[in-house]
Amino acid sequence: MSGLGNRICRRGGWQRLVLLLSSGLFCAAALAAPGDSFTLQGFGTLGAVRTTSDHVEFVRDLSQARGATDAWTGKTDSALGLQANWQVNPQWQAVAQVLSRYRFDRTFHPELAWAFVKFEPSPNLSLRAGRLGTEFFMLADSRWVGYSFLTVRPPGDYFWHLPFYSIHGADASLAVPLGEGVMRGKVFYGQSRGNIPLADEQWDIRRSPMLGGYLEYQLGGLQLRGSYANIRFRNDLPLAPVLAKENNIALPAAAAQYLKTRDTRTHYYSLGLVYDKGPFQAQLMLNHIDQGTRALSDSNAGYLLLGYRIGKVTPFVGYSRVRSSERPKPSLGDPLSNLVAAYVIEDSHSDQKTIFAGARWDVARNVALKAQWDGIRGDSSSLFPYRRDDRARWDGRMDVFSVSLDFVF
Amino acid sequence: MRRLFFRIALIVLTGLAGVAHAELVVVVNARSGVAAMTRNEVINVFFGRNRQFFNGIEAMPVDLDDAHPKRAQFYKMLVGKDLSEINAYWSRQVFTGRMQAPPRLASTEEVVKWVAANPGGIGFVELSRADARVRVVYELKR
Numbered sequence: 287m288s289g290l291g292n293r294i295c296r297r298g299g300w301q302r303l304v305l306l307l308s309s310g311l312f313c314a315a316a317l318a319a320p321g322d323s324f325t326l327q328g329f330g331t332l333g334a335v336r337t338t339s340d341h342v343e344f345v346r347d348l349s350q351a352r353g354a355t356d357a358w359t360g361k362t363d364s365a366l367g368l369q370a371n372w373q374v375n376p377q378w379q380a381v382a383q384v385l386s387r388y389r390f391d392r393t394f395h396p397e398l399a400w401a402f403v404k405f406e407p408s409p410n411l412s413l414r415a416g417r418l419g420t421e422f423f424m425l426a427d428s429r430w431v432g433y434s435f436l437t438v439r440p441p442g443d444y445f446w447h448l449p450f451y452s453i454h455g456a457d458a459s460l461a462v463p464l465g466e467g468v469m470r471g472k473v474f475y476g477q478s479r480g481n482i483p484l485a486d487e488q489w490d491i492r493r494s495p496m497l498g499g500y501l502e503y504q505l506g507g508l509q510l511r512g513s514y515a516n517i518r519f520r521n522d523l524p525l526a527p528v529l530a531k532e533n534n535i536a537l538p539a540a541a542a543q544y545l546k547t548r549d550t551r552t553h554y555y556s557l558g559l560v561y562d563k564g565p566f567q568a569q570l571m572l573n574h575i576d577q578g579t580r581a582l583s584d585s586n587a588g589y590l591l592l593g594y595r596i597g598k599v600t601p602f603v604g605y606s607r608v609r610s611s612e613r614p615k616p617s618l619g620d621p622l623s624n625l626v627a628a629y630v631i632e633d634s635h636s637d638q639k640t641i642f643a644g645a646r647w648d649v650a651r652n653v654a655l656k657a658q659w660d661g662i663r664g665d666s667s668s669l670f671p672y673r674r675d676d677r678a679r680w681d682g683r684m685d686v687f688s689v690s691l692d693f694v695f
Numbered sequence: 696m697r698r699l700f701f702r703i704a705l706i707v708l709t710g711l712a713g714v715a716h717a718e719l720v721v722v723v724n725a726r727s728g729v730a731a732m733t734r735n736e737v738i739n740v741f742f743g744r745n746r747q748f749f750n751g752i753e754a755m756p757v758d759l760d761d762a763h764p765k766r767a768q769f770y771k772m773l774v775g776k777d778l779s780e781i782n783a784y785w786s787r788q789v790f791t792g793r794m795q796a797p798p799r800l801a802s803t804e805e806v807v808k809w810v811a812a813n814p815g816g817i818g819f820v821e822l823s824r825a826d827a828r829v830r831v832v833y834e835l836k837r
Binding site: 369 | 733735738739747776779780784786792
């Protein structure tokens with residue numbers, strides 16, 4: 287814990303503030319009167335995954351620098367989280383969560399996933415400020431809590447373009463009973479955190495402003511949600527160092543200008559439908575991403591997941607799809623710029639479908655064992671979802687085998 | 696003769712089933728002003744979707760320990776879900792920082808006490824346990 291503290295202290299002011307907040311939380315908790323006001327809870331996953339290809343590396347989402355190939359690895363899906371909740375009084379609460387999982391810098395360094403204070407002026411209105419998880423798409427803020435969902439990992443075709451996990455900012459959510467159901471709305475605003483790995487470099491997305499919200503209606507086992515979010519990137523992709531190192535090319539100025547991400551805004555739209563009643567559960571999610579930069583392609587994605595519990599075992603099947611639209615060919619002044627720009631744009635293309643099937647077995651209280659097969663059937667141009675692609679040999683098809691042990695405590 | 700035998704067997708079996716599943720009811724504090732609830736309204740409160748009764752009083756649901764047999768029966772009858780699914784639901788709510796699960800008590804006797812002590816208290820108990828301190832607002836039917 288002190289090592290983590292030191293590391294956080296060496297970083298910027300925001301992080302220091304958050305550390306202060308969370309250490310305050312821990313100290314306060316130690317002093318708090320005995321009772322139910324303080325709770326410490328945790329979750330974790332031990333996962334192993336392998337694919338049938340060594341031409342690309344398979345990642346859980348784009349926040350991971352390296353991925354799985356045709357040898358088993360425990361890195362991709364394993365995680366451990368610890369969360370402290372301190373209920374100061376009925377209106378005020380403080381929450382801090384530390385998460386360790388394989389990330390952009392190829393380590394499992396624990397980080398403060400969230401640390402915030404929550405104020406509830408009335409029972410159905412919640413206001414939070416601090417470091418917050420973002421619900422970009424439905425279920426996006428519980429992606430690492432394997433115990434909370436059916437599959438080994440959230441369907442990749444839908445979720446891997448989402449390397450954003452948290453913001454420094456605030457959100458407000460309000461629930462209003464409507465008929466026999468409940469209408470719920472949430473808005474959030476803040477500055478994003480984190481890095482997105484690009485080859486050996488990092489795309490720094492810190493302090494990029496993010497704004498979003500959703501509206502959902504829940505009635506019995508039915509839940510319908512529409513959401514929108516956008517982010518305005520503060521920095522350019524680290525294309526120059528990546529091209530210099532990987533391809534020995536100097537990034538021409540015209541191409542750099544053409545491919546800039548700085549001050550461009552990307553929009554995320556999604557629609558989710560969940561039906562969860564008795565032994566049956568179904569999820570249908572659709573999203574559309576509208577990129578402001580020419581370096582990344584617009585895309586449409588979706589998935590359908592069906593599960594049916596039989597005793598302690600829930601077999602499931604699903605189908606997911608992602609497809610990005612073609613960008614017009616760059617027509618810049620010089621041929622080298624055109625070539626480089628086209629090469630980079632190709633790298634953000636995705637066009638594939640995945641059929642997946644597996645089972646979740648609730649072996650003991652708060653422990654689940656899962657096994658899953660993913661059959662990825664895509665075009666050889668589908669490079670965006672992966673790491674370390676060997677463009678010449680990748681044919682767009684592979685199978686992924688996964689097992690995991692998920693638990694909460 | 697055979698028909699009569701079947702009829703008797705049916706009556707005996709139904710009787711046994713009735714004993715095994717003593718009726719569960721949802722109770723609120725007698726002074727809360729809530730008279731009756733629908734199944735969906737009960738679901739909304741116990742899953743933390745709606746935390747207020749129609750009259751503005753904060754709904755304070757209370758649950759039973761995981762090992763208590765009535766807990767499994769309650770969720771089975773209310774939403775047809777296993778406890779592992781209920782716990783998975785709450786782990787999502789907790790670890791996204793949205794909310795904590797309702798407090799859990801060891802017996803339905805304690806639930807009655809807790810509901811009687813909190814104006815917005817709401818819990819589930821055997822019908823036989825519901826006394827004047829609480830009001831039955833929903834009966835769980837198979």
